[in-house]
Amino acid sequence: MADPPSSRAAGIECLADGLEKPLLDNRSYRVIKLANQLEALLIHDPDTDKASAAMDIDVGSFADEEDMPGMAHAVEHLLFMGTKKYPGENDYNAYLTRYAGHSNAFTASTSTNYYFELSATSTSNSQSSSANSSRSSLPVPKHQAPLYGALDRFSQFFVNPLFLEDTLDRELRAVDSENKKNLQSDPWRLMQLSKSLSSPEHPYHKFSTGSYKTLHDDPIGRGVKIRDEFMRFYAKHYSANRMKLAVLGREGLDELQEWVQEFFSEVQNQDLAQLRWDGIPALSKDDLLTQTFAKPVMDQRNLDIYFPYPDEDELYASHPARYISHLIGHEGPGSILAYIKAKGWANGLSAGASPQCPGTAFFSIGIRLTESGLVNYQEVVRIVFQYIAMIKEQPPQEWIVDEMSRLAEVDFKYRQKIPASRTTSMLSGQMQKPSPRDQLLSAQSLIRKFNPEAIETGLKCLNAENFRIRLVSQEFPGEWDKKEKWYGTEYRYEKIPADFMSEIRKAAQATAGERPKELYWPAVNEFVPQRLDVEKKEVKEPAVTPKLIRNDANVRTWWKKDDQFWVPKASLHVLLRSPLAKQTPFYSVMGQIYRELVEDSLTEYSYDAELAGLEYAIMSHGQGMDVVVSGYNDKMAVLLEKVLLSMRDLQISDERFDIIKERLMRGYKNFEYTEPFRQISSYSRWLVSESGIINFQLLEEIKTVTAEDVRQFFPQLLKQMHIEILAHGNVYKEDALRITNLVESTLRPRPLPVEQWPTRRCIMLPEGSDYRYERVLKNADNINHCLEYTVFTGDAQDLRIRAKTLLLAQMGDEPVFDTLRTKEQLGYVVGSNAVLVSTLAGWRILIQSEKDCAYLEKRVDEFLMAFERTIREMPDDEFEAHKIGLVNKRLEKLKNLGQETGRFWGHVVDEMYHFDLVYDDVANIEPLTKTDMLDFFNKFIHPHSTTRAKAAVHLIAQASAADLANKTSDGEKVEKLVDTLVQMLGQLGLEDANAAAELKKRLQKVDVAKADLEGIVGAVGGYMKEGAGVAAEQVEQILAQGKAVIAQMLPTLGIVAPSAVAASDTEVNGEEAAGVNGTQKEEKKSKTVVIEDVKAFKASMPLSPGPRAVKDLREFEELGAKL
Template identity: 25%
Template sequence: MLTSNNDPRQYRHIVLNNGLEVVVIHDAHANKSAASMTIGAGHFYDPEDTQGLAHLLEHMLFLGNEHFPQANGFDALVSAHGGHVNAWTGTEFANFHFDLSNEAFELGLAQLAAMLMTPLFDAERLSKEIQAIDAEFKLKLKDDLRRLYQVHKETCNPAHPFSKFSVGNLETLAKDDIETLQNKLRAFHQRHYVASNMKLCLLTAQSLDTVSEWVHRLFAALPDSTFIRHTDWPPLYLPEQLGINIAIKPIVQARRLIISFALSEIESSYRSKPVALLSHIIGDEGPGSLLEHFKASNWATSLSAGGGIQGHNFKDFNLNLQLTEEGLQHVDDIIECVFAYLALLDKHIDEPWRYDEKVRLNQLALEFGEHGKAIDEVAHIAEQLFTVSAEHVLVADCLLDQPDIPLVRYFLSQMNPDNMRIKLIDPDANCDKHARWYNTPYRVSPLSDEQRQRFRHPRTVDTLCLPRKNPYLVERTTCIEQEPQHGSPHQLIDTSGMALWFAQDHDFGLPKGDCYVSFDNATTAASLSLTTAKKVWVALQMESLTQRYYQAAIAGLNFHLYAHQAGFSLHTSGFADKQLGFHQQLLNDLRQLNTTPLAFEQIKRRHLQALKNSLLNKPINRLFTRLSVLLQRNSYAPADLLPEVERLQLADIQQVHEQLFSASFIESFVHGDWSSHEANAFGQSLQQDWDGVATGQRVPRDVVDLRAQHRYVHEVDCQQDDAAAVVYYQPPGQSLKDVALTIIAEQLVTAPFFHHIRTEKQLGYLVGSGYMPFNQHPGLALYIQSPVADAWTLQMEIKQFVRECLQDPRQFVDIWPKVQESVYRQLLESDTTLSMKSQRLWMAIGNPQLSFERQNELAEAVRSLTFDDITRYCEHLLSDEQFGELVLYCRGNKQLASPIEGQSITDIRAFKSNARYML
């Protein structure tokens, strides 16, 4: 198998006698082991009379098998060993994946093999799981992405399996008796869950030989079969479904235009990537780009190119635009501009340097790319094995060794009006149909002869031009000499208004790095109006920087400007070569307010739309957003920000711009493949450039103190039907021991809480718990969103579960050592990427935790805990002794069965102004 020259891992490709194809990855530094099995059987293979069956099967496999009959036993196992397990059912594939500690990997694989081979399909559990599927379906009834997706399904070829209802609900899954449904599940399972239709990928610190032996022993019993997966689908679209307009009415205030071209399949061209080249050029955001033209015309504010559904023999190429109100009146003008750009591209696509540049970018991504999370990697590789040769499966995403300009031209030729579908998402759309299941209003009409003629022969747009050669391509790709004394962060600058920290990378051996510069400004942090103006200022500046330096990001010089409670930060990352100078250039650009009245109005309207749409988020999201607002001093609710944004004028942006660059505390961190000399030079430039600004103090990130106070209750308005509740516990202290106890407590309750509320009680699909610290202050949250119960019932169920679960901690005495060891090992995990380490160190600087050993210290605090500590923690939480408690809830469409006890927070500002705070 081809790999990157800089990849230290070992790989092995195995094909068992039964036909199962396996990739085993040995990573000596892996903190956890991960596994993923992909099955070539998604919802495309559902029987016509039981749509959603593949999705139901995915759920049922977790509910017991012959070897491990306990429902959700797999969840309990991986949770006890510091891992996660999940699954999904897509169009052509289903996937199961998990991670957990290296020591428990063999047991995890045994569970995976058993659940895939010998499911029980217990009648009682099946009946309950249909309810869970229905709750999942109802959860998405007001999700516009799902609603638009259903319109897509209804406007394609009804003979193509894409048109099927993938999720399932009571109507499709409960129309048969349980015995009949069991037989259908068994038949589907026996037909598709066979070795020749499955691909497995494993990543672990265990040796290749050891894991190979496990694979042969555990998965050899998968049934062999001569089964050949059907992929000869009919055309995705009939002729009358191309060359059409589709108007769709959303729930949220969104104005989008999706121009979609039906292309041939692209899976076989992964070594030439013709469509990726087209996406790269059409999606450009720099000078002369489509997006620049649309912004200048006040028609659109964003554009992405290349997305869209794809499968074995189909591919949609989408141009997705966020429109302005004026843009809604110029849809045909926008589409004509797109075809003018495509005509321009057709004239210049033969220029060899364009492909050469893309080849170079892909080579850099392949050689110096960083591995992602192990669980994500194995899931991706297990699916790739169905479409890519084993030789290339590890590098297929970046491999570009067979450039093919004629193939690019072939796909470009398919981008024509007769092969196009136009989707216009408009809140005022005039519709005459409603999509089934999600009740989405829409209308379909053919392109007029005038439209076809106009798009076939577009007028030239003089301002449009293709991207020029990228001036930011990296030159230095070798690492500098290491300086042993600079392997951990230390200060190069320490003055009253400025601090600069530096650490050289001694772990990853990549010519990359991260540079952070943060401005704390007390005046803008403490004012709602200035905080609002600051958010819009950040968006305006980021818009300007992106347009100017889009090619830098393409070349691996990434940048991100973001607002935080105390001010704002600029973060650059990627290749070290040229980065520090680039960061200085960005900072200098920020000193100028590079905007126009038109750009201001576009950003302002975008913010208003985002704030209004946030009020339509699902209840559980609304509650967690409000939790952050209530507990953090300088955080504000969308409902409070809305009127401020509406009142905002360009003069207010100028005022906050001047304020941000006066009396600020500037803190910076340089980490990566740089010498101390380079870091010192960067610091000296900062001092010279910002001498008159760096005169402020660090702004504290304090948190509301709920402890030993009342039980607080807060209602959040929500326009969705489901009720929801979050119960948040704030422990009595913030020492390492308090943090360790809270993390352990959350780990102990997470699996039983999910099983009790979701599986046994069937109260809802969104159920869970989480360790939720605010600025290192520990916290524990349990949550439920439910289509069947009211908010009073939900918070009572949480309270009752906590009471029954914690009043006898002895039930945890057997699992407690495993959880303790798992958490201990997780805390000792090394950073898997350079950027991850940079972010961890930067957060330590900001907190501040200047020993930079908090993870290790916390690990030791976990290891030193005794079961008596856990028992006392549970007793204190149950007695409310020194614990703070906050209940947040949404009513949905249900009246409260009874008032929720506690001191009600009705005025957020008054609550926060009267609250005590913890630093």
């Protein structure tokens, strides 16, 4: 196809003017190459309300210098910290936030990906906006288009970043905090263990994240100028010909192309070759035929088998590894999993190829073992090799590839849109692959040809001389004699014993007669969809509410025929409403075991349905149980009926019960060892829920549950209930009524009277209250505390309260991050959001940090006091931009059928049936004034408000200030103090390359180890006056405010006065008296009340009203049709 005239005129090469795309994709695509060899994918989406761009650079952590691990990752962080054209370190993110946007980036092994998303328009998408109707179809001047300004700022990352000296230390600490966040994460620990036990000749061996030590302390100790090194890395690897850009917007392709050329033509091109590692094995000969026993943080039992495997990027037409993973990872009858699961040895299995870099990949098989499977792991390995031998006995089967190809084609044909930033980030990465440019959307999805030779090449790699094993368990073998360098994972590493290797080699050559008869090839998939017809009827506007087509004592059925996505798919949600499901923690545990047993019994049957795009799920929650079936509607009723019959007629074997119970128990236990920020919200929800249940209660109760308990429980659960159904998608009203009859006739429950339905209500904290709940974290090796600081704003069903809470969250998002993370460097995990829990509204700030929660809470208080001024002084146009951004966010178009189903079902289960909530939100946001928000803030949020209601959750790392003090040497205390003081001075604009040395010199005269606060403050003041030339009056003013901050910060550095350590020990060992009945204690000199007894706390609090339907349900009824 000829280049578009605009491309030829500009000297731009058009690589593809259109892409192979899904049937219903209304986007237009063009791939161009600028004169500097930068490739760009342009995406015009006429319907999008979000614009986005992403840049993928073909360099990642594999390019790190050997003596500075984490360089690529550090450079990724530093690019956000200002450019020559936009030098402010938050210029970029402040601009995005103004248009309800966000940004992020990630560093992978061979690429670094930067992306952003923001409103597609600077005007409101609200129909009530006076400007909306007249402007929506008119061209917008480019300087008013949010995407134009964002591309301008984004492009400068790759044109002229500053690598500012004063941001360097803070961002390296952010990298360090990110690394510390992962230190107790098993996926990170086990991945690095595999890397560390690989060939040092291959970059797979490297540590990729980096730390303050590897990026700052060690290189500076060698005399390295680290800023120069980061700039050198950038100059060496960031070249236009290595960059792939994807841009998505409402604007036409020609206009997007003009913008890309305007901003990205400046990127320098060095004509760099692709980094490749062909011929360098990631695993040397000595690394093969080994077994590693790794001790995890979590209680888990995994067997992993790794085979070095070829990089298949060039085989995008046939995807041979997918054939192999389809067979080995199959879960149906005859599969590896079906056989070892029947023996009680496994709970799950996965298999597939994972490319590491150009030239290198692994094929891995992962098996989740039971206790018995751990004991018999060698037998499990033998079975895997026997199955591989069975596959190799016959040539690659074309019928299997044809079936896979048909399913892939259907999936691609009816693929729906995903959010804008996910689209651009994914496609910019895909552009690094060698597939044809017009196949950027389809190359990774479609199987275009049968390539038996490539399949056989891949299968040859799965042999008994080309693998290694990793066994992960807290119990076996019981002794681990080594520690991995970067994460401290304990492990044992050895050659596979000769007798075991002999058994493996024998299994790899096993004939049909020598293999178990339970291993055989999969059957033809009966769930492949046949009927894919969709009756499309044009509508002026899609309906925003489903219809209520049955409403009686037994059943309530909601239905909507899809009228905007036109895919042959549907979703069925069935709520089995019963108070038994979560009446107590004991009943909740039984409900979860029951659910798991049903799913366990359906594994073999449902696997083919899952392959064919039809899935189910069962969920247990406070109102009962949900059964969900979603996917291609062709055979949906067949799967639903099988699920319901399995629920009704479940036969519980003692063996499977014991396995499921043990697996759930480990899950409850392991939750206590997840990262603190992943735990904390469960505690805050529990505190404000009238009858909430928390993880540690489940862990206690599950110990006593028996198989007979569950056998008695589930018939009672199903005996009496109310059924509520949503049928949505490519289903007609008659279909929905048939499904309703199917559910009702299969389960045959007695009606549950409305007055017995579970009611959800929240604790309402009184005005002026300030509560704190503390819990010490279980993981003794975790070094991070976590704070969730929540201020409550009232009843979430009050639309004015909702609107103000949502707008406050929009206005506070970027300042929270910029102040508490970027500037104060409190931790890597910092965020804020509106809290809308059931009937309760609020705003929360969350921080995970090495600093203790008391210090973090004070920093939040300081931030909020300053934020009041931010609101008060906010320019009117900025305030209006926040409102428009929030309105457009609330009105963001649904991308696919699943999102619409999720919205409908959320409104059904919350029993408010507020299907048009987003429009009511907008109607209440638009009239808000800055005065409204300032009054709202001062009443509900400001720390000095006498009417605010606040609750904080403190998750406390086990190491106390005294422990930390004892573990930290005097020299380390001084070093940490100096680093922190330099950082604090930098925030005041006092950057000085000699500050650290000067402060260290002055602190030599101070007893830092004994927390001599006056001496430390005096040393800082002396430096400011004499070393930094600050006026004496200004120094006194700064120190008057800063002294308290330094005092709070010292314990987090392990600097504690001996008297404080003794007092801390006395309080802990003496169990200082609580209040009356031991329920609450009021802190001295503070109005904060520490919650000691949650039951007593809840009993003393008023409750919110329960959820209330916004309309009489008869207004939704359409009951005319009957079967």
